[in-house]
Amino acid sequence: xxxxxxxxxIEKYYGSRxxxxxxxxxxxxxxxxxxxxxxxxxxxxxxxxxxxxISTIDRVTSGHIYVDHEDITKLKGNKLNKFRREELxxxxxxxxxxxxxxxxxxxxxALSIQNVKVEEIEKRIKKVAEQLxxxxxxxxxxxxxxxxxxxxxxxxxxxxxxxxxxxxDEPTGALDSKSSKMLLERFNYLNEELHATILMVTHDAxxxxxxxxxxxxxxxxxxxxxxxxxxxxxxxxxxxxxxxTLLGGDLNDAL
Amino acid sequence: MMxxxxxxxxxxxxxxxxxxxxxxxxxxxxxxxVFNAIDSQTAMIDITSSTRDIIELMTNTLSGVSVFVSFIxxxxxxxxxxxxxxxxxxxxxxxxxxxxxxxxxxxxLFLETLFIGIISLVVxxxxxxxxxxxxxxxxxxxxxxxxxxxxxVFSSSACVKTLIYFSIIYLIVMIFNTISISKCNLxxxxxxxxxxxxxxxxxxxxxxxxxxxxxxxLGYAYYQVTVELVSIDDPSKIFIPIILGVISTVLIFWSLSxxxxxxxxxxxxxxxxxLNSFTVRQISSKINTTVFSTSIICLMLFITICVFxxxxxxKNSMTANLTTLAPADIEINKTLDMPLEDxxxxxxxxxxxxxxxxxxxxTLEKLDFDVEKYFTDILTFNVYATxxxxxxxxxxxxYAKVKEGYSNLVYHSAESFIKLSxxxxxxxxxxxxxxxxxxxQYVLVADFDSWINIRNExxxxxxxxxxxxxxxxxxxxECQNGFLYMTSSHVxxxxxxxxxxxxxxxxxxxxxxxxxxxxxxxxxxxxIEQQVLNLNNHPYAENTSISASTKIxxxxxxxGLGALVTFIGLYLGIIFLISCxxxxxxxxxxxxxxxxxxxxxxxxxxxxxxxxNRALFRQIAIFFLFPLILAIIHSxxxxxxxxxxxxxxxxxxxxxxxxxxxxxxxxxxxxxFIITYFCSKSMIRERL
Numbered sequence: 033x034x035x036x037x038x039x040x041x042i043e044k045y046y047g048s049r050x051x052x053x054x055x056x057x058x059x060x061x062x063x064x065x066x067x068x069x070x071x072x073x074x075x076x077x078x079x080x081x082x083x084x085x086i087s088t089i090d091r092v093t094s095g096h097i098y099v100d101h102e103d104i105t106k107l108k109g110n111k112l113n114k115f116r117r118e119e120l121x122x123x124x125x126x127x128x129x130x131x132x133x134x135x136x137x138x139x140x141x142a143l144s145i146q147n148v149k150v151e152e153i154e155k156r157i158k159k160v161a162e163q164l165x166x167x168x169x170x171x172x173x174x175x176x177x178x179x180x181x182x183x184x185x186x187x188x189x190x191x192x193x194x195x196x197x198x199x200x201d202e203p204t205g206a207l208d209s210k211s212s213k214m215l216l217e218r219f220n221y222l223n224e225e226l227h228a229t230i231l232m233v234t235h236d237a238x239x240x241x242x243x244x245x246x247x248x249x250x251x252x253x254x255x256x257x258x259x260x261x262x263x264x265x266x267x268x269x270x271x272x273x274x275x276x277t278l279l280g281g282d283l284n285d286a287l
Numbered sequence: 288m289m290x291x292x293x294x295x296x297x298x299x300x301x302x303x304x305x306x307x308x309x310x311x312x313x314x315x316x317x318x319x320x321v322f323n324a325i326d327s328q329t330a331m332i333d334i335t336s337s338t339r340d341i342i343e344l345m346t347n348t349l350s351g352v353s354v355f356v357s358f359i360x361x362x363x364x365x366x367x368x369x370x371x372x373x374x375x376x377x378x379x380x381x382x383x384x385x386x387x388x389x390x391x392x393x394x395x396l397f398l399e400t401l402f403i404g405i406i407s408l409v410v411x412x413x414x415x416x417x418x419x420x421x422x423x424x425x426x427x428x429x430x431x432x433x434x435x436x437x438x439x440v441f442s443s444s445a446c447v448k449t450l451i452y453f454s455i456i457y458l459i460v461m462i463f464n465t466i467s468i469s470k471c472n473l474x475x476x477x478x479x480x481x482x483x484x485x486x487x488x489x490x491x492x493x494x495x496x497x498x499x500x501x502x503x504x505l506g507y508a509y510y511q512v513t514v515e516l517v518s519i520d521d522p523s524k525i526f527i528p529i530i531l532g533v534i535s536t537v538l539i540f541w542s543l544s545x546x547x548x549x550x551x552x553x554x555x556x557x558x559x560x561x562l563n564s565f566t567v568r569q570i571s572s573k574i575n576t577t578v579f580s581t582s583i584i585c586l587m588l589f590i591t592i593c594v595f596x597x598x599x600x601x602k603n604s605m606t607a608n609l610t611t612l613a614p615a616d617i618e619i620n621k622t623l624d625m626p627l628e629d630x631x632x633x634x635x636x637x638x639x640x641x642x643x644x645x646x647x648x649x650t651l652e653k654l655d656f657d658v659e660k661y662f663t664d665i666l667t668f669n670v671y672a673t674x675x676x677x678x679x680x681x682x683x684x685x686y687a688k689v690k691e692g693y694s695n696l697v698y699h700s701a702e703s704f705i706k707l708s709x710x711x712x713x714x715x716x717x718x719x720x721x722x723x724x725x726x727x728q729y730v731l732v733a734d735f736d737s738w739i740n741i742r743n744e745x746x747x748x749x750x751x752x753x754x755x756x757x758x759x760x761x762x763x764x765e766c767q768n769g770f771l772y773m774t775s776s777h778v779x780x781x782x783x784x785x786x787x788x789x790x791x792x793x794x795x796x797x798x799x800x801x802x803x804x805x806x807x808x809x810x811x812x813x814x815i816e817q818q819v820l821n822l823n824n825h826p827y828a829e830n831t832s833i834s835a836s837t838k839i840x841x842x843x844x845x846x847g848l849g850a851l852v853t854f855i856g857l858y859l860g861i862i863f864l865i866s867c868x869x870x871x872x873x874x875x876x877x878x879x880x881x882x883x884x885x886x887x888x889x890x891x892x893x894x895x896x897x898x899x900n901r902a903l904f905r906q907i908a909i910f911f912l913f914p915l916i917l918a919i920i921h922s923x924x925x926x927x928x929x930x931x932x933x934x935x936x937x938x939x940x941x942x943x944x945x946x947x948x949x950x951x952x953x954x955x956x957x958x959x960f961i962i963t964y965f966c967s968k969s970m971i972r973e974r975l
Contacts, residue, residue: 089891110895117893128888132568140559145894150555189892 037063042095055081057252068223070243078252121190125202127182136170180211200232216242241269294398311869316411327442328423341847393465404457429850489545501538512928562902588918591863597929598856599944613838618773619800621833638830647800662802668709672701672796683750703782728762732769733781773836775845868959879967886971
């Protein structure tokens with residue numbers, strides 16, 4: 033299998049010399065093409081920092097991050113932006129849709145900033161809308177949609193550019209359980225049918241149980257890692273809960 | 288002490304937000320000082336006493352205008368500080384949750400206003416003092432005086448005045464701040480920026496209809512103030528176009544915002560290119576809610592442009608006309624043969640009635656003025672008039688038609704006549720076209736535009752006049768250009784040139800003397816001028832109603848009046864421009880601070896910084912340009928209207944004043960635009 037993301041001994045420090053906080057402390061792991069990886073950890077474990085450095089929103093203090101064999105810690109300025117818009121897809125907890133644009137326009141924006149032709153934009157949106165079941169809401173504004181619909185629109189925006197890696201930051205954080213389930217099933221569909229590589233950060237065991245692998249982090253380090261293998265989702269969920277318990281109730285809001 | 292530190296820190300921290308506020312205050316203070324210091328600036332310039340009087344009049348007028356200006360600035364500053372408070376709602380909310388009392392928050396604001404006030408006053412005064420040195424040059428140029436030597440002038444009275452006015456303004460701002468803090472609720476403060484606007488698309492059909500109606504209304508208003516307008520004798524002639532103009536301005540912004548959005552959205556190739564869809568939505572979402580303020584700004588810009596260019600062109604054309612309007616050094620006239628029995632009714636003394644039997648030359652002799660010694664190229668003649676021939680008579684068949692158009696004019700005043708031979712001599716001195724007449728012809732001479740229009744109606748109707756039993760007909764179907772009395776503007780409503788034998792001494796009405804000074808230099812001319820002025824002190828002076836116009840007096844008076852109008856125009860124009868630009872800038876800045884999250888999101892999905900900046904630039908540029916464009920269109924017609932109104936001043940000097948106006952707009956309006964752009968840029972860069 034081809035490695036799409038390689039994290040190589042990265043460290044991220046905050047603060048000055050006198051009061052140093054190690055948000056990420058010598059972390060290494062790899063994600064292969066077509067994997068659906070969940071990263072679990074409690075508040076302050078460093079999972080958001082990890083996502084930020086992978087998405088190049090923040091910079092590492094030391095170490096390297098390779099996306100498709102390219103060292104993104106070396107990228108600067110417009111190359112960074114280019115990398116971000118062409119290789120990555122983002123899904124945020126609070127959707128981050130532009131409230132002044134319709135769903136269609138929100139999705140189109142991801143392509144129009146890459147100067148994709150109008151006809152092509154139209155074609156791709158039509159396709160992705162079917163895949164994510166949002167055809168009915170394309171003409172609506174974010175304030176006219178439910179949370180689940182918004183998150184699916186945001187997902188559509190993330191995958192429409194055919195990114196190498198989709199980064200999802202607590203995608204179900206603002207959704208009710210029914211919408212969460214629906215969204216995660218769509219993630220599975222994207223992962224299994226379209227072979228999208230997804231890296232998802234969450235503190236929710238149920239959400240994590242949809243992934244094929246779960247990495248647990250604590251205090252900026254990898255604490256544990258479990259693979260789903262041939263388990264059913266329910267069995268995998270139980271395994272995750274076991275690890276969470278092992279973590280010592282730090283993830284007390286895991287359920 | 289803690290509050291003191293906190294407020295200082297706040298100013299430092301939010302300097303970006305304060306930049307526009309500070310810039311506006313400094314500009315306001317500086318302009319205020321400059322125009323109130325004109326008095327002292329002119330003290331250094333070498334000018335005559337009559338000019339000095341005009342400057343005093345100007346100073347008084349300007350200080351009157353300053354009161355009005357201080358009101359405008361006061362409102363502007365209150366508006367700006369309100370904007371700053373809204374920007375900081377969350378901060379105040381946190382103070383309140385921490386248990387700080389509202390009184391203490393008011394105290395923080397009070398201290399901040401105080402600091403900003405003091406700094407802006409100091410900086411503004413320094414800028415003002417520097418600018419007022421430049422003003423000296425302008426003043427000297429206006430009054431066509433030499434600035435013999437450059438002296439640094441500081442006007443303490445203007446300084447004190449500025450301090451007092453602005454202290455009052457700041458005090459009012461503090462009161463307003465305190466009120467707005469005491470009225471607000473904690474929940475609103477904390478959730479101040481959580482409101483998201485609902486985007487409503489307007490119905491395109493209604494938009495189109497409204498747009499067409501608005502354009503027709505506006506076109507009608509334009510037509511009314513330009514083509515239709517000959518003179519203003521009925522106030523409704525102006526008010527209706529003004530009201531139509533205001534309404535249609537609002538409607539155009541309302542409908543255009545909806546229409547443009549629709550049209551651009553249809554053009555998919557443009558709409559889905561780069562951040563265009565984002566920019567268009569940004570603008571349309573705001574223009575929906577800012578139609579009213581955009582209209583106000585548009586109208587204010589319109590007034591600014593008109594005031595600016597008209598006042599500048601008045602000064603230009605006033606002085607430009609003088610060489611043609613005051614061709615001789617002196618023109619003296621007096622009324623002849625005033626009947627003794629009417630003396631009490633018309634307010635002249637029997638002695639004056641007695642004197643009115645004499646011609647100008649004879650009266651000058653009585654005043655012991657040696658005409659031959661001081662004057663050369665002397666021309667004397669009489670003007671004739673009779674109550675038998677009035678304006679009504681000279682209009683002939685056209686009278687009914689003219690009366691309908693100009694109901695307020697006086698039609699029964701007596702017309703004046705000049706003998707052909709006298710006129711041709713006059714024409715030579717005045718550099719006018721000479722006239723030749725057949726024995727039954729007359730020529731009408733006038734240079735007042737609106738009266739020319741009226742007179743021409745009569746001439747076209749071939750109006751006949753009867754003098755001493757003989758009939759005369761117009762030689763030309765139009766008035767000929769010319770005048771008799773020297774004045775600073777074109778105000779000759781018309782006199783008749785008739786063959787020499789058409790009139791006789793029984794109907795003589797006025798005696799005229801026109802001459803040049805017997806002088807070789809400006810100094811000698813000034814001395815003779817003084818001699819003429821001294822005639823007023825002669826004991827016989829009160830027995831005569833002689834009156835003189837001199838080139839020097841006309842020149843100074845007209846330059847002074849021109850300068851007065853120009854300075855007031857400049858003052859008000861600049862203040863208006865600052866107000867418009869500052870309001871727009873503040874609106875755009877608050878926009879940008881609201882849009883921070885949107886731009887952060889664009890950045891997250893990988894939009895280039897360049898693309899973001901371009902989108903921001905376009906957005907701000909459109910908000911600044913939109914009202915300006917309509918204002919410029921308004922102004923084209925507004926300036927034409929002003930010209931018609933001021934046609935007596937002459938109107939051929941428009942281009943330089945329009946260029947000047949453009950320069951001012953580019954500097955002030957453009958300056959605000961650039962500051963807004965850079966402040967917004969750094970604002971949207973802030974991390975959330």
